[in-house]
Each structure stands twice: as structure tokens, then as C-alpha cells.
Amino acid sequence: MLRRDFLAASAAAASIHAAPNPKEWQVYGGDAGAARYSASSLINKKNVSRLKQAWIHHTEDASERPATVIECTPIVVDGTMYLTTAKVKTRAVDPVTGRTKWTFDPLRGQQSRSAPGISRGVTYWQQGRDKRIFSVFRDQVYSIDAVTGELDEKFADKGVLDLKLELDHDMTGLSFRHTTPVVVFEDLVITGGGGGEGPYPEAPGHIRAWDARTGKRRWIFHTVPKPGEFGHDSWSGDSWKSTGGTNCWAGMSVDAKRGIVFAGIGSPSFDFYGGNRKGANLFGNCVLALECRTGKRVWHFQTVHHDVWDYDLPAQPALLTIRQKGKAVDAVVQVTKQGFVFFLDRATGKPLFPVEERPIPKSDVEGEELWPTQPVPLKPPPVSRQGFREDEITNISPEAHAHVRKIWEAARTGDLFTPVAKRGVLIRPGFRGGPLWGGLAYDPERNRIFVGSDEWTNRIILRDGTPEEGFRYGLVDRAPVTDHEGYPAVKPPWGYMTAIDCDSGDFKWRVVNGEFEELKKRGIPKTGTPSHGGAICTAGGLVFKAGTFDRKFRAFDSDTGDVLWEHQLDSGGFATPCSFEAGGKQYVVVAAAGGKDGSKATDEFVAFSLA
Amino acid sequence: MRLFLLVAALAFAQKPPPPPVEEKLPGTPPEQPLAFSHKTHVTAAKLKCQDCHTMSGEGFQAGIPKESFCMGCHVAIKKESPQIQKLASFAKEKKAVPWARIYRVPDIIWFSHSVHAKDKGFACDTCHGPVGERDVLFKEKPTNMTNCMACHAAHKASNGCDFCHASQ
Numbered sequence: 001m002l003r004r005d006f007l008a009a010s011a012a013a014a015s016i017h018a019a020p021n022p023k024e025w026q027v028y029g030g031d032a033g034a035a036r037y038s039a040s041s042l043i044n045k046k047n048v049s050r051l052k053q054a055w056i057h058h059t060e061d062a063s064e065r066p067a068t069v070i071e072c073t074p075i076v077v078d079g080t081m082y083l084t085t086a087k088v089k090t091r092a093v094d095p096v097t098g099r100t101k102w103t104f105d106p107l108r109g110q111q112s113r114s115a116p117g118i119s120r121g122v123t124y125w126q127q128g129r130d131k132r133i134f135s136v137f138r139d140q141v142y143s144i145d146a147v148t149g150e151l152d153e154k155f156a157d158k159g160v161l162d163l164k165l166e167l168d169h170d171m172t173g174l175s176f177r178h179t180t181p182v183v184v185f186e187d188l189v190i191t192g193g194g195g196g197e198g199p200y201p202e203a204p205g206h207i208r209a210w211d212a213r214t215g216k217r218r219w220i221f222h223t224v225p226k227p228g229e230f231g232h233d234s235w236s237g238d239s240w241k242s243t244g245g246t247n248c249w250a251g252m253s254v255d256a257k258r259g260i261v262f263a264g265i266g267s268p269s270f271d272f273y274g275g276n277r278k279g280a281n282l283f284g285n286c287v288l289a290l291e292c293r294t295g296k297r298v299w300h301f302q303t304v305h306h307d308v309w310d311y312d313l314p315a316q317p318a319l320l321t322i323r324q325k326g327k328a329v330d331a332v333v334q335v336t337k338q339g340f341v342f343f344l345d346r347a348t349g350k351p352l353f354p355v356e357e358r359p360i361p362k363s364d365v366e367g368e369e370l371w372p373t374q375p376v377p378l379k380p381p382p383v384s385r386q387g388f389r390e391d392e393i394t395n396i397s398p399e400a401h402a403h404v405r406k407i408w409e410a411a412r413t414g415d416l417f418t419p420v421a422k423r424g425v426l427i428r429p430g431f432r433g434g435p436l437w438g439g440l441a442y443d444p445e446r447n448r449i450f451v452g453s454d455e456w457t458n459r460i461i462l463r464d465g466t467p468e469e470g471f472r473y474g475l476v477d478r479a480p481v482t483d484h485e486g487y488p489a490v491k492p493p494w495g496y497m498t499a500i501d502c503d504s505g506d507f508k509w510r511v512v513n514g515e516f517e518e519l520k521k522r523g524i525p526k527t528g529t530p531s532h533g534g535a536i537c538t539a540g541g542l543v544f545k546a547g548t549f550d551r552k553f554r555a556f557d558s559d560t561g562d563v564l565w566e567h568q569l570d571s572g573g574f575a576t577p578c579s580f581e582a583g584g585k586q587y588v589v590v591a592a593a594g595g596k597d598g599s600k601a602t603d604e605f606v607a608f609s610l611a
Numbered sequence: 612m613r614l615f616l617l618v619a620a621l622a623f624a625q626k627p628p629p630p631p632v633e634e635k636l637p638g639t640p641p642e643q644p645l646a647f648s649h650k651t652h653v654t655a656a657k658l659k660c661q662d663c664h665t666m667s668g669e670g671f672q673a674g675i676p677k678e679s680f681c682m683g684c685h686v687a688i689k690k691e692s693p694q695i696q697k698l699a700s701f702a703k704e705k706k707a708v709p710w711a712r713i714y715r716v717p718d719i720i721w722f723s724h725s726v727h728a729k730d731k732g733f734a735c736d737t738c739h740g741p742v743g744e745r746d747v748l749f750k751e752k753p754t755n756m757t758n759c760m761a762c763h764a765a766h767k768a769s770n771g772c773d774f775c776h777a778s779q
Contacts, residue, residue: 065671065718066719066720066721066722067718068777111669112669113669113725114721114774115721115774115776116777117773118773118777138773174769175770175773175774176771177771177772177773195771196770196771198760200760200764200770202770202771468765469764474757476757482627485626486626487627488627516627596719598627
């Protein structure tokens with residue numbers, strides 16, 4: 001796509017804003033289609049080596065123990081940056097200085113003894129003079145005046161919308177969480193989220209639209225269809241009544257021109273046993289296209305049938321206008337935990353590269369009936385290695401190999417979609433991916449996407465449930481499989497950045513991302529590390545990515561994958577960055593607040609610009 | 612404390628998190644720097660758990676008492692005992708006794724002792740066993756996620772991931 005086409009598309013997609021500006025970062029995913037692309041080229045290949053820290057914003061509410069985490073990608077609209085803090089306060093910040101303009105505390109200064117939940121950012125909405133920030137804390141949506149930071153008391157219940165209500169489900173004793181920003185279209189706020197995926201009763205993840213001014217529900221789409229609704233017959237018996245999960249936790253994207261919202265849906269509960277929910281289980285694990293104004297289903301594409309591997313769709317479906325065979329094609333591109341990247345036609349949901357239904361083995365867990373086939377795209381190649389065969393056992397030391405071999409021999413192993421076994425199965429890629437919630441970034445000039453991916457493995461061991469628990473199987477283990485020192489169970493590399501050509505579906509480049517200093521000292525070739533958060537790309541020919549265990553923030557050459565710049569962060573940068581122009585400069589900002597994977601929990605958003 | 616130092620060291624050594632440790636019960640009593648008997652303090656001195664293990668701030672931890680706090684009693688009680696003299700020297704030098712921890716909630720879990728013990732009224736031995744009957748402590752109750760979730764389900768508390776975890 002030519003740049004002017006991209007800009008036009010961005011303008012249409014971002015029509016919620018008074019003044020769409022592709023050189024700001026007005027939406028969580030960069031634009032409403034989640035391309036994670038900045039049109040700014042002030043920082044580019046020639047000068048990126050001069051990139052320096054411009055400011056640090058301390059949220060001043062981090063906790064080391066228990067550890068807070070910041071996964072927020074800030075947005076920048078009309079010269080103000082909006083972000084969420086370690087304890088999920090909403091804050092407006094000057095994007096040039098990092099100074100606080102206002103803070104909204106959902107707890108109004110009260111101390112909380114529960115986890116603050118996850119917030120990956122906020123959503124801006126404007127109509128006329130009304131400018132709002134929609135921010136989610138745990139299970140509540142707050143409508144906040146974007147200028148003053150005060151609650152808009154006309155919205156829902158004095159400015160607060162309780163997502164546990166109006167879910168068409170008995171929520172007694174159930175919890176609800178919404179972790180990724182809501183999306184907006186015209187005068188609607190559209191929400192996903194839902195309950196967990198454990199063996200206990202869980203809330204479903206029905207998608208709903210609310211009036212952006214009043215908070216009144218406009219429509220609901222049942223991700224577990226009720227009697228008479230399309231897809232209901234993909235659930236055996238009364239399983240539709242009790243199944244939860246099946247939710248969009250990784251965020252949605254909006255095609256404003258078509259008036260369609262796209263959601264990637266997660267696994268139904270229980271996510272490792274489905275004998276009580278026989279069938280394909282629509283709309284679990286589906287890319288789902290819904291009419292924004294009505295909630296009516298336009299199409300769906302299921303990436304895993306009857307999931308028992310926790311292979312949620314882990315990222316926003318990306319709405320990209322790619323070039324294939326010389327023509328512009330409106331696509332939906334979905335990364336999966338399995339390491340697949342599905343390219344779908346945005347209007348119809350049909351695959352743009354062939355997808356085969358491949359047979360998988362039957363389950364020997366009593367009561368389980370796996371779907372006989374699973375979809376496999378023939379292109380692009382998977383970005384993560386799949387399955388766990390003997391020759392994949394780690395080789396970084398004899399001790400590491402022996403430790404993992406013992407686990408490998410005791411468990412069932414095999415290709416992707418190896419059935420769960422009571423004695424244990426090794427799932428690879430594990431349910432942390434593969435790619436995860438960072439999704440992908442798309443460079444319209446190069447017609448390529450950039451995807452970060454990990455090489456984790458998880459072990460699932462089932463146990464019998466008790467009559468008191470009320471479920472047939474529960475879990476003994478779901479932990480990541482590692483060697484005796486905590487390094488991944490498979491041979492390195494353990495983390496990649498991959499560039500994929502959207503025309504051919506081939507890899508344009510692939511590099512190992514990150515390094516463990518201690519292994520380097522032992523003489524082990526660069527292993528890469530797992531990472532959190534996604535990449536962004538820019539018109540300056542750069543791909544920015546943090547999130548690796550070595551706590552480095554890097555700029556890759558979009559053409560070659562070479563690292564052109566890197567910066568040592570104080571704590572892990574476990575978030576997707578953003579980039580924007582303000583005050584005549586281009587900035588790149590990333591949350592660097594650690595809090596997981598052995599990284600100290602801190603409270604920083606770090607901004608970089610040219611010295 | 613040693614475990615804490617180990618965890619802290621790992622954090623700064625850019626290593627991955629330590630591998631999950633299989634829970635073995637009953638655990639072996641670790642060697643402690645002082646011969647401390649919970650049984651004596653609970654049964655003879657009639658102390659309650661919260662008398663020493665206070666929950667400050669937001670109540671996430673049931674704290675370990677400072678040496679000066681212990682000396683509040685032991686300045687008079689059993690002050691001739693070699694163990695108390697050792698304790699007194701820690702207090703005098705304002706050094707923390709390097710107790711070997713029996714239970715530790717991982718940093719990634721938002722577990723509030725205050726919510727469980729004060730608000731919900733669970734007895735300490737629900738998770739820690741009959742500590743007041745023990746001269747030497749060892750891990751005798753499982754504190755893994757399976758047990759947490761089973762208890763949550765039994766008491767109609769949420770089992771949603773974000774209820775106890777700040778990140779996925």
C-alpha cells in the first residue's frame with residue numbers, strides 16, 4: 001500500500017478523534033486496526049545511534065512485594081499522553097517533559113489488598129466538545145474527562161460501569177476482568193473481557209457495546225451462543241450454560257469504514273479438559289467479526305477447534321491493507337500462541353494463504369472427545385518451533401539435558417496438538433506462546449509484519465476432581481518446563497524477532513532476540529530470551545522492541561533485522577512501546593517496570609529522543 | 612532471609628526465574644540460627660500468633676518480629692540462656708536474625724494475610740498447620756496454587772487469574 005493510502009486508512013479508522021494524527025499514537029494499537037506503525041521518520045536508521053533518554057516518568061505507586069507490573073502502552077492525543085500506572089491509576093502526562101497533568105485513582109486514595117489487575121492502557125473518545133478517557137480497573141469501566149481527570153457522572157453509575165452487570169449470566173460468586181483497552185466506534189464503547197478458564201465455574205466473555213455517553217447497553221453478542229443462536233449446536237447438552245472463559249482478553253480492533261469490530265477469542269473453560277463440552281465450541285478460539293452498530297456476526301474463523309491446550313487468541317486481530325500480487329488487499333492478520341500467523345480476507349474471513357485441516361490423535365482421557373482435525377496455515381511458516389521431540393531437549397549443559405530428559409521421558413510428547421494425558425503432556429509452544437499479547441507491527445512501505453515470539457513449553461498433568469469440587473478433572477501442574485536453573489527446556493534459541501513478507505508469506509529475516517549474560521560468559525552461543533510485550537515499527541525504517549529478560553530496549557533495522565541501537569533499562573520493559581511527535585521531536589516511550597520473570601518491580605515509563 | 616537474598620541475587624543477575632519446585636511434605640526442618648520454640652511461646656507464654664506476627668501497612672505479610680521486640684520480654688525472661696544471649700547480641704548490634712523461612716509467597720502473588728486472617732477469620736493453622744504445638748517448624752501444609760484454588764472454590768472466593776496475580 002502506498003503511504004497516502006495508509007494515511008487515508010488511518011484517518012478513517014481513527015475518525016473518533018477530532019484531528020487524526022498518524023504522527024501521534026492515538027490508540028493502544030497505534031491505530032484502530034492495531035498496525036503499531038508510526039508515520040514519523042525523524043528518528044531513522046541514520047541517526048538512531050544518537051537516541052538518548054529524554055525523560056523518565058515515575059508512577060510512584062509500584063510495589064516490590066507483591067510485585068506490580070506495568071504492561072501499558074501509552075496513547076498520545078492532542079499533545080497529551082495518557083497511561084495507566086503500576087496500581088492502575090489513570091494519568092495524563094506531558095509527552096515532552098514526562099510531568100503529570102492529572103491522575104485519576106479508581107480507589108480514591110483507599111488502600112487495596114487485592115491485585116490491581118492488568119491494564120494495558122486506555123482509550124480516547126471525542127464527540128463535539130466532549131473528550132473522554134475510558135479506562136478499566138479490574139471489572140469496571142471509568143469515563144474520565146480527558147482534560148480535567150474528573151469522572152463523567154452522566155456515564156453509567158456516576159461515571160462507573162460495572163462489567164459484571166448485564167452479562168446475561170448469573171454472576172453470583174464469579175469474577176470478571178478486562179485487561180486490554182476497550183474500543184470505541186461512533187458513540188459506542190465496545191468491551192470484551194470475562195472470567196478465567198479454570199475447572200471451576202467461570203464467567204463467559206460476551207462482547208457488549210455501551211452508549212459512550214450514558215453507559216447503557218446497546219447490544220450483546222454471546223461468545224457462547226444461547227439456544228436459537230448461530231453456533232449453539234457446537235456445544236453438547238447444557239454445556240453452554242456453565243462454560244466460561246471464551247473471552248476477548250487481548251483486545252479488539254475496529255474497521256471504521258466497514259463498521260466492523262474484530263475480536264480474537266480465548267479458550268472455553270476448562271481449558272485443559274472439554275469432555276463436558278463436546279463439539280467445536282464456537283466462538284472459542286475464533287477471529288470474530290461483528291457489526292459495530294448491531295453486534296451481528298459478519299463472519300468467524302476458528303483457529304483451534306474444541307481447545308484443550310489453552311491456545312487462546314492472544315493478540316488483537318490486526319487490520320492491514322497489504323499488497324498481494326500487485327493488488328491492495330484488506331486483510332485481518334492474527335497471530336496465535338501456536339506460532340501460526342493467519343492471513344484472512346477482511347470482508348469474508350476466508351484465508352489469503354491456504355489453510356489445511358490436519359488430523360490429530362485421539363485423546364485417551366476418559367470422557368474427552370477431541371475434534372478430529374485442526375487448522376494449519378501453509379504460509380507463513382510458524383514463527384515458533386512446534387512439538388517437543390527428543391532431539392529438541394536442551395543441550396546447554398549435560399545437567400540441563402539430564403534434568404529435562406527426565407521430565408520429557410515421564411510425560412507424553414509429540415507434535416503440536418498432542419492430546420493431554422493424565423500422567424502429563426508437554427505442550428509446545430506453551431500457552432505463553434509463541435507470540436502473545438504484543439501482537440505484530442506492520443510496515444506499509446515494506447509490506448511486511450514484525451513478530452516477536454518465545455520458545456516456552458508447559459506441562460499439563462490432570463487429576464481427578466472431588467465431588468465437593470464438582471468437576472471431573474482439575475490440574476496438578478501447568479507450569480513452564482525448564483532446566484534445573486530455570487532456562488527453557490528446549491534447545492536455544494528461545495526468543496526471535498521475525499519479519500514476514502505479506503505478499504509471499506515468506507520470512508524476510510529472522511534474528512535471535514536477547515541474551516542471558518551468564519550463558520554468554522559460559523561460552524554458549526546467543527540463546528535469545530523469552531519476552532513480554534510487542535514490537536512497533538516506524539517510517540524511519542526501524543522496529544522497536546523491549547521485553548527480553550536482559551532488560552534491553554532495541555531498535556532493529558526493518559530491512560535486515562540488524563540491531564542498530566540498544567539501551568539497558570533498569571527493569572524489564574514488559575510492555576509494547578509507542579512512538580509519536582511532540583514539540584518538534586519524535587519520541588519512543590516504553591514502560592520499564594519489571595515485576596515478573598525475576599525482574600525487580602519499579603515504576604518507570606522511559607522516553608527516548610534524539611540528543 | 613537467605614532465600615530472599617537468593618531471589619534478589621537472581622533478579623540482578625539477568626537470569627530466568629528459578630524453576631518451579633515440587634512441593635514435598637512434610638518438609639525437612641531447616642537449620643535455624645536460634646533454637647526457637649513456637650510451642651513454648653504459645654502454650655507456656657500464652658501468646659497469640661498476631662502478638663508477634665503483626666500485619667503492617669496493607670497487610671500482605673505477617674511480619675517477623677524485630678529482635679528488639681523479642682527483647683522486650685527476654686530482657687527479664689530466661690536472660691541467662693545462651694540462646695537468649697545470642698538473641699540479645701543480635702538486638703544490640705541491630706542485626707536481623709537470619710531465620711530460615713518455612714513458607715514464602717512468591718512475589719507474583721497478591722496474597723494478603725490481613726484479608727485471610729482478619730477479614731475472613733481463617734485460623735493461622737489453616738495454611739500453616741498446628742504451629743503452636745511445634746518446637747521445631749517444618750512445612751506441613753501445602754501452599755501451592757491447587758490448594759489455594761480449592762480453598763477459594765470451597766469458600767466462594769474468586770479463582771480468576773487476576774484476583775491473585777498482577778500479570779499473566
